[in-house]
Amino acid sequence: MSQNEAYFNTNKKLWNAKVQHHVKSDFYNMEGFLRGETSLRKIELALLPDLNGKKLLHPQCHFGQDTLSLERLGANCTGVDFSETAIQKAKAIRDQLGMKSDFIACNVYDMDKHVQDIFDYIFCSYGVITWLPDLNRWAHQLSKRLKHGGELIFVEFHPLLYMFDWDTGELTYEYFNQGKPESEVESGTYADNDADIALKEYFWMHSQSELIQALIDNGFIINEFKEYDYSPYKIFDQCKFRAEQEYVYKPGKISLPHVFSIRAQKA
Numbered sequence: 001m002s003q004n005e006a007y008f009n010t011n012k013k014l015w016n017a018k019v020q021h022h023v024k025s026d027f028y029n030m031e032g033f034l035r036g037e038t039s040l041r042k043i044e045l046a047l048l049p050d051l052n053g054k055k056l057l058h059p060q061c062h063f064g065q066d067t068l069s070l071e072r073l074g075a076n077c078t079g080v081d082f083s084e085t086a087i088q089k090a091k092a093i094r095d096q097l098g099m100k101s102d103f104i105a106c107n108v109y110d111m112d113k114h115v116q117d118i119f120d121y122i123f124c125s126y127g128v129i130t131w132l133p134d135l136n137r138w139a140h141q142l143s144k145r146l147k148h149g150g151e152l153i154f155v156e157f158h159p160l161l162y163m164f165d166w167d168t169g170e171l172t173y174e175y176f177n178q179g180k181p182e183s184e185v186e187s188g189t190y191a192d193n194d195a196d197i198a199l200k201e202y203f204w205m206h207s208q209s210e211l212i213q214a215l216i217d218n219g220f221i222i223n224e225f226k227e228y229d230y231s232p233y234k235i236f237d238q239c240k241f242r243a244e245q246e247y248v249y250k251p252g253k254i255s256l257p258h259v260f261s262i263r264a265q266k267a
């Protein structure tokens with residue numbers, strides 16, 4: 001087993017364990033979702049084109065709320081996640097709602113072995129690349145699955161925010177990828193502080209230049225790049241509510257970038 005596979009196996013255990021807690025959490029608001037509310041936030045809703053009849057791939061879909069929200073906007077969706085527990089739950093929710101998105105359990109780096117379709121759009125969001133050691137291989141996998149002229153719509157937490165320890169609010173982590181992961185034992189989860197989970201996780205820091213160069217090197221043209229001074233989620237305790245779907249971490253009086261978005265087209 002390669003070193004990265006060992007890291008992925010550790011992370012997969014954690015993500016498998018999170019699912020049952022997330023499904024019940026206020027954060028994921030399953031009741032509202034089952035009633036028809038979207039799980040998508042205003043940031044990505046403002047970026048999404050008309051999806052009616054379009055084929056959309058959703059890597060790292062967790063238990064599928066966003067995938068199914070994208071189906072509600074008219075897309076024919078395929079969600080991918082390496083957590084078998086998450087994919088099982090996604091299929092169960094889909095069936096409960098009589099929807100039709102396809103869900104596939106595989107590592108994002110192995111998508112070319114498990115997903116054959118070519119898509120009009122790829123969507124990924126919030127908490128995705130930090131679980132991946134190598135953005136070049138990630139961008140390669142995305143590029144392979146997009147048609148020429150197709151678009152990646154990507155919304156992610158800002159690397160600056162990842163430099164803080166979210167428990168203490170202190171600047172702790174490197175900005176640049178060190179070629180090896182950081183690790184922590186996570187107690188509880190971002191969606192449920194009280195979840196009885198204490199498992200190790202491995203994550204990687206990715207600078208904006210590393211990301212943008214990986215996309216360029218894999219045939220993407222960057223059409224739009226935006227940064228936001230808020231997060232739609234209260235991702236850690238020190239974040240204060242500012243407005244609907246706007247949480248802000250402001251050490252002193254300084255405004256920080258919290259989230260960024262990219263629309264990148266496959267040439």
Ligand SMILES: C[S@@+](CC[C@H](N)C(=O)[O-])C[C@H]1O[C@@H](n2cnc3c(N)ncnc32)[C@H](O)[C@@H]1O
Pocket residue numbers: 008011015016060061062063064065066080081082083086106107108109125126127128131132
């Ligand atoms: C923070 S969640 C995605 C967030 C999504 N916006 C949500 O809240 O539903 C990250 C997801 O990435 C998945 N993941 C992590 N590493 C992966 C990998 N190497 N291949 C595929 N999925 C992975 C996890 O199982 C998890 O479901």
